[in-house]
Amino acid sequence: MSASYATLIGATELAQRIHDPDWVVFDCRFDLADADFGREAYLSAHIPGASFLDLEGDLSGPKTGRNGRHPLPDPARLAARLEECGVGNHTQIVAYDDASGMFAARLWWLLRWLGHNRVAVLDGGLQAWIRAAQALDDEIPEPRAATYTLSLRAGHVDADFVAAHLGKPDMVLIDARSPDRFRGENEMLDPVGGHIPGAINRFFRDNLDADGYFKQASVLREEFGVLLQGHPTRQVVHQCGSGVTACVNILAMEAAGFPGSMLYPGSWSEWCADPRRPVARGPG
Secondary structure, rough: OOOOOOEEEEEHHHHHOOOOOOOOEEEEEOOOOOOOHHHHHHHEEEEOOOOEOOOOOOOOOOOOOOOOOOOOHHHHHHHHHHHEEEEOOOEEEEEEEEOOOOOHHHHHHHHHOOOOEEEEEOOHHHHHHOOOOOOOOOOOOEEEOOOOOOOOOOOOOOOOHHHHHOOOOEEEEEEEEOHHHHHHHOOOOOOOOEOOOEEEEOOOOHHHHOOOOOOOHHHHHHHHHHHHHHOOOEEEEEEEEOOHHHHHHHHHHHHOOOOOOOOOOOHHHHHHOOOOOOOOOHHH
């Protein structure tokens, strides 16, 4: 079995293993303003051998109007979709997008939830692959039979958990949205602006350097250390607008040596759907 990657992988490392039959690459490109963008971009050109997974069709479950914009998918359904793409329990998976990892990290987190450790996000995304002078093609890979056995982990919390721990010292709530949306300004995706009381803002793009790569682990460790203030990672709950970009913060913490934090999948879009839940505005 080849080397295992569990957080990030560089374009050069991926290129060296792109034809390894035990590796599966997923294109996770998506645009919140254009649901067809990702699939169309994939069909036009993608990393050779990559399969496509859609944020809304594959990486999310049905919406009820009360459970957020991107509820967690049914794990058995997701596992079946992975099997169609040749994923087994020992497959090395690499996820990429062209949006600072925000959609690839969602797949990374979901796979960790399913019990799969051999999954990494392409550092720097598709841009890094192109920058490394690697080829693209438009061929759709043939289906490959595989068997995937679920081993679900307890990696997330619900709205009731968050509500029960508001204002208590045993929860550090980190919001991955942009600072303006966190403050309640320029809210274009959800009907209510603001944030969950007591949340700390850590914009998911703050994990990246100027070239779009994740910052060095030592830098991330220092920055998250300031936010955690000595709290153990099991007390950290991540959220964002709909449980997508929060996964980038979880990935960054993992890369920095802070494993074990939790996701609140419903995030702000679920929280604000119930008018009985408190809302805060301003810098926090």
